[in-house]
Amino acid sequence: MPLYQTIKDALPELTLSGEMTDSDKTPGKLPSERQLQQQFNSTRVTVREALMRLEAEGVIYRQNRIGWFLCPKRLLWDPIQKVNFYQLAKNQGLKARTDLLTCKQTRVSDEIFQAFALDKQSDFYELYRIRYLDDRPVMVEEIYCPAQQFPGLAEKALDSSITTIFQDDYQVKISHEQSDIIVTALPDDKAEQLNLNGGAACLKIIRKRFNAQQELVDYNIEYWLHSAIEMRVQSN
Amino acid sequence: MPLYQTIKDALPELTLSGEMTDSDKTPGKLPSERQLQQQFNSTRVTVREALMRLEAEGVIYRQNRIGWFLCPKRLLWDPIQKVNFYQLAKNQGLKARTDLLTCKQTRVSDEIFQAFALDKQSDFYELYRIRYLDDRPVMVEEIYCPAQQFPGLAEKALDSSITTIFQDDYQVKISHEQSDIIVTALPDDKAEQLNLNGGAACLKIIRKRFNAQQELVDYNIEYWLHSAIEMRVQSN
DNA sequence: CAGTGGTCTAGACCACGAT
DNA sequence: TCGTGGTCTAGACCACTGG
DSSP states (O other): OOHHHHHHHHHHHHHHHTOSTGGGTSTTBOOOHHHHHHHTTOOHHHHHHHHHHHHHHTSEEEETTTEEEEOOOOEEEOTTSOOOHHHHHHHTTOOEEEEEEEEEEEOOOHHHHHHHTOSSOOOEEEEEEEEEETTEEEEEEEEEEEGGGSTTGGGSOTTSOHHHHHHHHHOOOOOEEEEEEEEEEOOHHHHHHTTOOTTOEEEEEEEEEEOTTSOEEEEEEEEEEGGGEEEEEEEO | OOHHHHHHHHHHHHHHHTOSTGGGTSTTBOOOHHHHHHHTTOOHHHHHHHHHHHHHHTSEEEETTTEEEEOOOOEEEOTTSOOOHHHHHHHTTOOEEEEEEEEEEEOOOHHHHHHHTOSSOOOEEEEEEEEEETTEEEEEEEEEEEGGGSTTGGGSOTTSOHHHHHHHHHOOOOOEEEEEEEEEEOOHHHHHHTTOOTTOEEEEEEEEEEOTTSOEEEEEEEEEEGGGEEEEEEEO
16 A cells, blocks of 8 residues: 555544644644654655645645644535525524625626627626635635626625625626536635635536526636535436 | 747747657657757756646646656536536547546545435445547546446446436436536646656546436536646636 | 556655645 | 745656557
C-alpha cells in the first residue's frame, strides 16, 4: 500500500483525537504539513498527496495559507424545490449568512446578454455575493439582471434573498427555472474571494430564472465548495 | 504567475496542434510528462501540478499508466427524466455500451438491506457494470435487488437496460425514484475497473427506485467520471 | 526492452498569517 | 519574527504498457 494511503487513512482519527499540537487549538484543524511529515517519517510531497486525496473525497478542505480542516456535514439541496437559502440552512440546523461583495451597473458578455433576448445591449446589474454556512464560506455567486427592469436595485438589502426583493419591491415573480450543473475546478479569482485555493473541485451551477411570460429574469452563476453540498432529487 | 499556470494554459493548444511527438499518434493524447518537463524546462512535479489542475477542471483525464487525454464533450443528463442510457447517448450523438462485470447472489450491507424494509435478511442480486461512451469508460455501477423477486435474473441480458428487463420479464414497473448526488473521489477499486486513477473527482449517485406501491425495487450506486457528465434540471 | 506514469526523497525559497 | 502553506528543483526506483 502506498505511504500516502497510510497517512490518508490515519489522518481523520489523528485529528479528532487531538493528539497533535495544532489540533487542540482550533477544533477540526489538522496538524501542519511539517508535523505530519515528521510523524510519518516522510516528506511534504507525500503528505500533501494524502491531504489532496482527502480533499477530493470531501473529507477535509483548506483555507489558503491557513491550513487543513475537517469538513462539517453537507447542506442537502433539492435543485427542483425553490427553497430560500436561509430557510434551507435553518431546517438543517445550519447558520446561513450572505455578504454582498460588489454591486454595479455594467455591460455583460455576449453569452449572458443573448440569454435575455433583449432588443439591444444595455446596462445590467452585476452582483457578487458570498454565502456562508456556520461562518464557513461555501459559495460565490454572480447575479445578472437587466438594470432597466429593476431601478434602484443597488439600494436594496442585497445581502438578503433576491427572490424576495424581486417579488416585494418589483412585483416580479419567478415561475420557472433551469439549472446546469457541472463539476469543475474553482477558478483562482473565485477561490480568492472564498479564502480558498484555486484548483479544488467545485460544483458550478448556472441558473436561469424566468417569469410566467417565459422571460428571463436573472442569470446566476454559482460556485459551491464541493464538500459543502449534496443534492437530492425526486422524480415521479 | 506560477509556472504550472503557464504550462496549464499552454497544454490544450499544444496537444491539439500536434506539435509534440506523442500527440500525432493518438488523437487527443497529451505529450508524456517527461517531454513536457523538457519543453517547459521544469520538473515532473510541476508538470503534474498543471496536469492535475486540468484534470480537476474536467479538461483532461488520465488512463492509469497510459497517459493524459483531452476530454470529449459531456453527456447532458436530466436527473428528473427517466430516460434510457442508450437513448440519451444516441440523442447526443454518442455511442453507448455497457459491460457486465459480475452478477452474483449475496447478502448485502445493513444500509442497503434496511432500505428495502424486508422481513428478514435474504439473498440479493448484486450486479457490477461499466458504461462506456464512444468506447471511453465513464461510469461504474453497483445494482442491488432482492433475488426472490427476480428469479433467473442472472440469465438475462444484463448488459442492456435493467429497467426494460424488470418491466418485460417481471412485470415490475418503476414509478418513482430518488437520487442522492455528491461530488467525491473515485475509490481505488472503482478506479481500477475503469482503468483510471483513484483520487480523481467523480460524481457519486445513489439511486433508489420504487414501484407504484412505494416498495423499493432496486438500489443503485453509480460513480461517474466527473468530466463525462453535465446535469440539467428544470423546475416549475 | 524501452518508455510511461506512480510513488517517493530531501531539500529550497517565497508570501503571507499569526503574534 | 517565526511558522505556515504555495511553489519548485533534481533527482530516484518501481510496476506496468506497448512494441
